[in-house]
Amino acid sequence: MKASKPDPIDGPSRRNFLKVSGAALLSSSLLDRVARAAVARVAPGAFARGDETLKVALIGCGGRGGGAAAQALSTAGPVKLVALADAFRDRAEGTLKNLMAGHAAQIDVPPDRVHVGFDAYKAAIDACDVAVLTAPPGFRPQHFEYAVAQGKHVFMEKPVATDAAGVRRVLAAAAVAKQKNLKVGVGLQRHYDPGYVEVVKRVQDGAIGDVMFQRVYWCDGGVWVNPRQPGQSEMEYQMRNWYYFNWLCGDHIVEQHIHNLDVANWVKNATPIRARGHGGRQVRTGIDHGEIFDHHQVEFDYADGSKLFSYCHHWPGAWSSVSEHAHGTKGYADLSGQRIEGGKAWQFGRGRGEEGNDPYQREHDVLFDAIRNDKPHHEANYGATSTMTAIMGRMATYSGKEIGWDEALQSSENLFPEVLDWKANPRSMPDASGRYKIARPGGAASS
């Protein structure tokens, strides 16, 4: 199969849901700039027949990267891993060792294709047909842009950026990917969970009447901390402890709660037009907790007048829930529980653990099938607008002010360091006591 005409549609209809096209909101000059910067060709071998080997490169060799690479290697048809890239050698080599244990026959990664450092992504992407992008999300725009410029298919994890500048870069590169007929998958795997697909379709088809409001939660005890080590530069410390720095992580409303916000957008077939919220740091205030909040509550408005109530916290010992719920004029849908009460009552019949239902594997199966059989597959737009929804929520909680979609998307906020180097300083630096400025709703940041 070879590169063919641009796709007439935006992807499978259930995912072609965004009433607001993010790309349409970009200035044409930005699009032009990215399009010109992109290499106009699709790399030879980027498309494969069913029996041709697809070469995969892994960029970002952590927990998810190891899993995503294994899933890519488990798709139908010949696939091999040809290159790895990570900021740190120990992470790249550790993941390679783990992958060798389960997939040795599919791994062709000599030492000179284990790339390390901030520029490592380039050589790894150059060597592949399909780039798996699983570094911390702050790097996603840079890595995605490069992969698209080189004519590579992409699987990239959510979120796809940590600030509006990054979202705009991803939307612009997504438009180029579409022009080049490159296939792009995004790791919002609920779209590949058969129970979610069914319950969302039923709600969209009117099973609970008109959806008046939704509630979504990512409330749990939080994640790992990598404390500062003697001799680390500030850049290395932030990179190792990336969850707590916004340029890398985006705060947990972006990094994790995106999954739940994305489901709400999927149900509504739209992105919110406005947000207002509360947030702060009440429990997670240690010296290694960087600059992020430990709770956010956001009320989003959709253009049809419906509301989305979003809650996330990282509070050990508090109540917990990772779930989504839709309330309609005729009933209630527990989206995460995959059942409907009232209206047209229903319960998903098959277990999530059943063979063939693993959404992490299915998202790779569908992407690789699209590559081999030239099926439309363009998930970057909804990956970017769901990321932007979460960033808009963070803007609302950090500022304490109501914010609209256009203002958020066009924000000049750019968190990425001016210089990427182990000795360079990130934009957010600690004070003499090792503390960072924390956003203060309604006023200036405090430390």
Ligand SMILES: NC(=O)c1ccc[n+]([C@@H]2O[C@H](COP(=O)([O-])OP(=O)(O)OC[C@H]3O[C@@H](n4cnc5c(N)ncnc54)[C@H](O)[C@@H]3O)[C@@H](O)[C@H]2O)c1
């Ligand atoms: N879809 C899901 O359910 C799911 C689950 C877990 C993680 N994720 C996503 O996967 C991404 C990675 O998360 P993780 O848990 O694997 O984190 P991780 O810390 O385990 O792995 C990230 C890796 O990227 C490396 N890295 C950092 N900067 C890099 C750069 N510039 N170039 C190349 N490599 C770089 C790090 O050294 C590390 O090895 C995040 O975006 C996260 O949100 C998604």
